Amino acid sequence: MMINNRIVKRIYTNKTSLLGLLLVAFFLLVALFAPVLAPVENPNNPYQLPQKSYQIAPQPPSAQNWFGTTEQQYDLYYGVVWGTRLAFKIGLTVTFFAFLIGLFVGGVAAYFGGKIDEVLMRLTDIVFAVPSLVLAMVIAAMLGPDIKNMMIALTAVAWPSYARLVRGDILSVKQRDYVTAARTLGARGPRILLRHILPNAIYPSVVVASLDIGYVVLTAASLSFLGLGAQPGTADWGQLIAMARNWVLGTPGHPFAYWYTVVAPGGAIFMFVLGWNLLGDAFRDILDPRQA
Amino acid sequence: MTAPVQIKNLFKTYTRRRWLGKNWEKPVLKDISLTLEENHVLGLVGESGCGKSTLCKVLLGIEKPTAGQVWADGKEVAVLSKSEFKKLRRVMQVVYQDPYSSLDPRMTVRQILSEPLDIHGLKKNPQERNTFLKELLASVGLSDSLLGRYPHEFSGGQRQRICIARALALNPKILVADEPVSALDVSVQAQILNLLKEIKKERHLSMIFVTHDFAVARFLCDDIAVMYQGRIVERAPAEELFENPQHPYTKALLAAVPSVCAPQTEEAVVSQEWPERKDWACPFAARCPYAQEKCAQKPFELNEIFPRHACACGVRPFATEKKSA
Numbered sequence: 001m002m003i004n005n006r007i008v009k010r011i012y013t014n015k016t017s018l019l020g021l022l023l024v025a026f027f028l029l030v031a032l033f034a035p036v037l038a039p040v041e042n043p044n045n046p047y048q049l050p051q052k053s054y055q056i057a058p059q060p061p062s063a064q065n066w067f068g069t070t071e072q073q074y075d076l077y078y079g080v081v082w083g084t085r086l087a088f089k090i091g092l093t094v095t096f097f098a099f100l101i102g103l104f105v106g107g108v109a110a111y112f113g114g115k116i117d118e119v120l121m122r123l124t125d126i127v128f129a130v131p132s133l134v135l136a137m138v139i140a141a142m143l144g145p146d147i148k149n150m151m152i153a154l155t156a157v158a159w160p161s162y163a164r165l166v167r168g169d170i171l172s173v174k175q176r177d178y179v180t181a182a183r184t185l186g187a188r189g190p191r192i193l194l195r196h197i198l199p200n201a202i203y204p205s206v207v208v209a210s211l212d213i214g215y216v217v218l219t220a221a222s223l224s225f226l227g228l229g230a231q232p233g234t235a236d237w238g239q240l241i242a243m244a245r246n247w248v249l250g251t252p253g254h255p256f257a258y259w260y261t262v263v264a265p266g267g268a269i270f271m272f273v274l275g276w277n278l279l280g281d282a283f284r285d286i287l288d289p290r291q292a
Numbered sequence: 293m294t295a296p297v298q299i300k301n302l303f304k305t306y307t308r309r310r311w312l313g314k315n316w317e318k319p320v321l322k323d324i325s326l327t328l329e330e331n332h333v334l335g336l337v338g339e340s341g342c343g344k345s346t347l348c349k350v351l352l353g354i355e356k357p358t359a360g361q362v363w364a365d366g367k368e369v370a371v372l373s374k375s376e377f378k379k380l381r382r383v384m385q386v387v388y389q390d391p392y393s394s395l396d397p398r399m400t401v402r403q404i405l406s407e408p409l410d411i412h413g414l415k416k417n418p419q420e421r422n423t424f425l426k427e428l429l430a431s432v433g434l435s436d437s438l439l440g441r442y443p444h445e446f447s448g449g450q451r452q453r454i455c456i457a458r459a460l461a462l463n464p465k466i467l468v469a470d471e472p473v474s475a476l477d478v479s480v481q482a483q484i485l486n487l488l489k490e491i492k493k494e495r496h497l498s499m500i501f502v503t504h505d506f507a508v509a510r511f512l513c514d515d516i517a518v519m520y521q522g523r524i525v526e527r528a529p530a531e532e533l534f535e536n537p538q539h540p541y542t543k544a545l546l547a548a549v550p551s552v553c554a555p556q557t558e559e560a561v562v563s564q565e566w567p568e569r570k571d572w573a574c575p576f577a578a579r580c581p582y583a584q585e586k587c588a589q590k591p592f593e594l595n596e597i598f599p600r601h602a603c604a605c606g607v608r609p610f611a612t613e614k615k616s617a
Contacts, residue, residue: 177394181458184352185408186381188374195407199398 014285020278023271031085038081047082047235049074058247058261068260071243074233076264082235083265087272090147090220091213094154098216099209101155102162103202109163110170111193121167124160132157133222140228147236150229154216162205169201176200207284214276221269240265294366296466296498297328297351302360304343304350304522320346322522324360325594328466328515333492333499335513335530337506337545343522344502345389348470351500352386353377364466382412385459389471391451395443401454402439405429408461431494432457433487449480456487460495467492468500473508485511506549510534518542521575524594528601538603538610540580574606582609 012018030037034046041050052065052073061068067076105124109117127135136153143149173179174197182192217237223229224238225245232243244261251257304321320343328334336344349355351362353369362369365383372380388394395404405425408414415421426436432453443451452472459467469488473481489512492499503509509516509530516533518526518541526539537543572578577587584607594604597611 177388177390178396180354181386181388181394181455182396182407183354184381184386185458185462186378186411187407191411196396200396 014282016278017282017285020275020280020282023275024279027084027272027275028088030081031088034081034085038075038078047086047230049079049082049233049235051233058244058258061260067264070240070261071246074240074243076240076260079235079240080237080264080268083237083240083268084272086147086230086234086236087217087220087268090151090154091217091276094151094158094216094220095209095213097155098158098212099162099205101159102164103166103205105159106163106166106168107170107198110167110174117167120163124163127157127160128164133219136219136223137226137228140223145228145231147230147234150220150223153223153228154219158212158216161208165205165208166201169204170197173197173201203287207280207287210283211277211280214273214280218269218273237265237269241269294363295327295329296365297326297334297500298363299324299326299347299351300361300363301325302347302350302362303358304346304355305358320522321350321357324522324524326517326524326527328498328500330498331496332514333501333512335509335516336500336502336519337504337509337516338519339504339545342519344504344519345470347519348386348468348500348502352384352468353380378412382462383464384466384468385462385464386468386470387452387455387459387472390475391448391455392443392475394455395451397443400440400442401429404443404454405439405458405461408458412462414462428457428461431460431491433483447480448476449483452476452480452484453487456484456491460491463495465496465498466500467497468502470502471504472501474504481508488512506534506545518545523575523591523604524602525576525605526601526603527594528598528603532598532601536598536601536610538597538601538608539576539605540582540607540609541576543610576605582607 040046042048052069052075055073056071058071059065059069059073065075065077067080070076070079105120109120136150136157139153139156140150143152179192179196182196187195220229221236221238221241224234224236225242227242230236230239232239241262244258244265247258247261249255250259302321302324303319305317305319307318308316310316324347326334336347338344346355350357351364351369353372357370364380367376367380369377369380399407402425405428406421409421409424415424425439429436429438434450434453434457438446443454446454456472472488473484476484485508488499488501491497499512501509501512513530516528516530517524518533518539520541526533526537526542528536528538533542534546537546572583572588573591574580574583574587575591577583580587586606592604592606594602596602597608
């Protein structure tokens with residue numbers, strides 16, 4: 001009860017957190033009501049973009065296609081709406097599994113220490129040593145272009161930062177006097193781990209995770225843009241931008257002739273990432289017990 | 293009747309294994325023998341790094357002794373089974389030095405004080421527990437309206453009161469206080485010391501009180517052991533120690549206690565220059581102005597020189613002072 005009041009108060013008093021909350025809430029509503037906002041035309045695969053015709057050149061916004069159409073007459077409005085649902089799916093799934101793996105690896109490393117710690121941490125160092133986008137590209141390319149494979153690739157590059165963070169936080173919390181105090185009160189391992197160490201060590205990672213959701217979607221869009229994620233015709237923001245690749249420069253003399261091909265999906269990505277970033281900052285403040 | 297705490301020939305060496313080369317070893321406690329008597333406060337006094345806190349850790353069973361025995365409440369701490377160990381927790385509790393890091397920042401005072409009861413399955417009835425927690429807070433001089441607050445909302449002195457309350461929740465017989473006032477302001481120190489004295493009297497506690505401050509020790513302790521580099525160099529009832537210090541190190545520490553009333557007449561007793569000689573056997577000899585040839589031969593044992601007064605110095609430059617005084 002008390003913590004709820006605190007969160008509400010905190011978010012309302014800070015305008016940027018409120019903006020973040022509104023943005024994320026807006027996207028969440030769009031994702032939830034996607035079937036209402038953009039009725040499905042292919043029930044077997046709602047993420048399949050409806051194709052109006054096979055004409056190549058994109059068409060500007062009209063009464064039928066509110067955001068216009070992109071290459072090969074895929075409806076941009078449908079793509080942005082269902083792309084929101086896909087963005088949440090990718091962002092939340094990847095962050096959740098990366099967080100879980102990181103928590104497990106970091107927790108095991110910190111708890112057992114010694115050689116296990118050494119091996120696990122050097123493993124994370126190896127993943128860290130390769131630029132994450134490049135590594136994700138390699139993994140996605142090896143597994144084949146598919147949304148599921150892209151998510152595996154993103155998880156594979158995202159977990160080490162959590163592992164490192166969790167390990168460091170556990171090690172520092174383990175040394176604090178209140179952990180020793182709990183032990184001298186007679187508490188055993190599980191209680192100390194669950195009641196004292198994890199609650200105090202996990203929050204930095206939760207904050208990073210909330211910031212990461214936006215970043216994961218951004219990276220997913222990059223992979224899709226490079227042809228390593230969603231297939232052409234999928235309602236994926238990155239894929240929509242990829243389909244605009246031939247048209248972003250416009251026609252000679254009219255550089256913005258096909259502006260609508262990037263504005264809608266690009267704007268969606270931008271607002272989505274911005275929303276999660278602002279919300280992540282708000283989480284950081286809220287989860288700090290000193291900020292009452 | 294057994295003494296609440298008895299320590300016999302305790303050694304503790306920290307070892308760090310290395311992948312390559314020799315293991316790193318640091319002897320921290322050397323041949324410590326001590327007895328805490330029933331209803332007494334035993335002060336452990338010494339400078340930083342002399343092993344006071346390690347001694348507490350070994351006594352509490354957080355660290356294992358390298359050699360020697362530690363008995364608490366008649367049981368040998370190092371060989372207890374897990375369930376026996378848990379029982380010992382109800383008898384012996386601890387207050388730590390830093391009131392800022394010894395309370396979990398994510399727990400309310402109620403949760404902090406409930407934890408020992410939860411662990412040992414005591415006072416399960418919510419009403420009974422509530423009354424108990426309120427009484428507990430009152431006994432350390434805090435209002436029961438503070439139960440819902442978080443530690444960061446309190447001052448250092450209040451936090452230390454909460455720590456004391458947590459330690460008292462299990463109604464222990466022995467309280468180990470590891471420098472409980474050294475992180476506090478002087479005015480708050482006095483309050484906490486008064487509180488400890490009061491609690492000790494009310495609850496018939498036996499206490500081990502670690503400090504580096506002789507003024508604090510004098511106020512609270514019945515017996516005092518002076519530690520230097522992991523050894524006990526002098527041990528005596530408090531008044532005896534203050535009136536008749538025998539070890540040069542004790543004398544030096546006493547001379548270093550700042551006093552507002554009396555002007556400092558004695559010159560500093562610890563020599564500032566380190567003699568060239570490095571092969572002293574007595575650990576204090578290198579800083580001792582009274583060091584002699586025999587201090588290089590073998591370390592002095594802790595011998596009783598007066599009744600209940602032991603000193604580990606073979607030179608004893610102040611032995612005659614008592615007679616003349």
